[in-house]
Amino acid sequence: MPLDKTYRLVPGTTIFDAEQSAKGYHLNQFCMSLMTAENRASYLADERAYLDAWPLREEQKQALLDRDLNAAMREGGNIYFLAKWGATLGLSFQQMAGSMTGMTEQEYRDMMVHGGRSVEGNRIDHAVLEAAHADRTPPAEHATVTAAVFTSHVPAIGAAIDHGKTEEPYWRPVFEGYEYAKQWETENLPDVVFLVYNDHATAFDQSIVPTFVLGTGAAYPAADEGYGPRPVPGIDGHPELAAHIAHSLIRDDFDLTLVNEMSVDHGLTVPLSLMFGDVQAWPCKVIPFHVNVVQYPVPSGDRCFRLGRALRRAIESYDRPLKVQVWGTGGMSHQLQGPRAGLINRRWDNAFLDRLIEDPAGLAQVPHLEYVEEAGSEGIELVMWLIARGAMADIDGSGEIEVKHRFYHVPASNTAVGHLILENHPRAETPAEKE
Numbered sequence: 001m002p003l004d005k006t007y008r009l010v011p012g013t014t015i016f017d018a019e020q021s022a023k024g025y026h027l028n029q030f031c032m033s034l035m036t037a038e039n040r041a042s043y044l045a046d047e048r049a050y051l052d053a054w055p056l057r058e059e060q061k062q063a064l065l066d067r068d069l070n071a072a073m074r075e076g077g078n079i080y081f082l083a084k085w086g087a088t089l090g091l092s093f094q095q096m097a098g099s100m101t102g103m104t105e106q107e108y109r110d111m112m113v114h115g116g117r118s119v120e121g122n123r124i125d126h127a128v129l130e131a132a133h134a135d136r137t138p139p140a141e142h143a144t145v146t147a148a149v150f151t152s153h154v155p156a157i158g159a160a161i162d163h164g165k166t167e168e169p170y171w172r173p174v175f176e177g178y179e180y181a182k183q184w185e186t187e188n189l190p191d192v193v194f195l196v197y198n199d200h201a202t203a204f205d206q207s208i209v210p211t212f213v214l215g216t217g218a219a220y221p222a223a224d225e226g227y228g229p230r231p232v233p234g235i236d237g238h239p240e241l242a243a244h245i246a247h248s249l250i251r252d253d254f255d256l257t258l259v260n261e262m263s264v265d266h267g268l269t270v271p272l273s274l275m276f277g278d279v280q281a282w283p284c285k286v287i288p289f290h291v292n293v294v295q296y297p298v299p300s301g302d303r304c305f306r307l308g309r310a311l312r313r314a315i316e317s318y319d320r321p322l323k324v325q326v327w328g329t330g331g332m333s334h335q336l337q338g339p340r341a342g343l344i345n346r347r348w349d350n351a352f353l354d355r356l357i358e359d360p361a362g363l364a365q366v367p368h369l370e371y372v373e374e375a376g377s378e379g380i381e382l383v384m385w386l387i388a389r390g391a392m393a394d395i396d397g398s399g400e401i402e403v404k405h406r407f408y409h410v411p412a413s414n415t416a417v418g419h420l421i422l423e424n425h426p427r428a429e430t431p432a433e434k435e
């Protein structure tokens with residue numbers, strides 16, 4: 001058992017973590033469907049038929065048909081979701097909780113009236129806990145961060161690809177800057193890309209404004225941003241690695257929003273097209289990571305940089321030999337609004353690239369105001385590049401980086417295009433250490 005999941009040793013208790021959540025996703029979503037009177041009526045009219053319309057495992061369906069909440073919890077159900085199902089059957093929380101204890105309803109009620117279950121005799125077996133603490137052997141194999149890729153994600157670039165304009169004089173110099181990248185990717189194909197981007201009022205509108213969103217789902221369709229969805233392949237996620245990263249980052253005090261279902265906009269699909277070209281299927285899995293840079297306050301460069309460091313530890317503690325690239329996208333200088341629209345600052349952008357390579361910790365101290373003043377209101381997207389940079393081996397001293405490619409061009413639509421590939425060359429085969 002991983003040391004940081006010792007909560008599994010608490011007897012008679014199922015902790016609902018990202019792993020359980022993935023296991024019980026459809027079961028819990030089925031429960032949510034019972035929040036309308038109409039659906040409750042059709043469930044009660046024919047439970048089996050209603051359950052069969054959901055992509056549930058047979059064990060999950062049987063648990064509900066047997067009214068066996070312990071089995072439903074083992075199958076990934078969570079009590080607050082299952083309570084919607086219980087309410088549909090007319091059960092109270094007390095009846096539901098009692099049904100899991102092996103007691104009759106009356107016995108359970110009497111126990112509660114007499115002060116509830118005692119913690120005595122219901123604690124962790126401390127010999128087992130100590131054995132878990134003593135066993136600190138690092139995993140025999142682990143995932144590695146092989147490289148960081150940085151690129152703008154201008155939607156007009158996607159439109160130029162989709163409408164066959166890449167050879168036009170306006171676009172040719174932009175796409176030439178990515179020829180190296182496509183070749184490099186064929187030679188250095190990762191298993192997973194952890195893709196840092198910002199959603200542009202697509203999956204997240206003003207009803208919810210999360211700062212950091214980690215995609216823990218299995219698949220993400222390309223969004224319709226008003227011009228129809230881009231004709232690109234669907235994106236496959238990596239739920240297991242994403243769940244591990246969620247666990248590690250939240251334990252490192254980065255409060256993430258976990259999203260299992262969302263569409264992804266140009267912020268994510270344009271970098272994929274630039275790096276992999278016009279393909280029938282993306283050649284690897286993608287874990288989307290959205291950063292709010294639309295509504296202030298947005299996270300600081302320093303917070304992003306520290307998140308990148310924590311991300312590296314998270315990836316390198318995953319016990320499968322996966323090659324993972326971390327991509328930072330958005331930028332470079334651009335302003336899409338107001339009388340200052342069209343602002344481009346070549347000097348500042350190139351100094352940003354220099355410092356990103358040579359002095360990322362110093363660059364992380366640059367305040368928001370400087371991004372907005374020097375790189376335009378949408379230039380703030382560049383804070384996201386610091387997440388990818390923070391995940392590199394030179395930051396924690398475990399290795400070195402190599403600049404494989406650097407490119408800068410003005411303009412693509414309203415934007416300065418920047419692109420950088422940094423390879424990771426760790427010194428040892430051991431995972432990145434916890435600080």
Ligand SMILES: O=C(O)c1ccc(O)c(O)c1
Binds near residue numbers: 153154200413414415
């Ligand atoms: O330059 C542009 O047209 C443009 C539009 C939308 C974006 O999100 C962006 O980064 C650039």
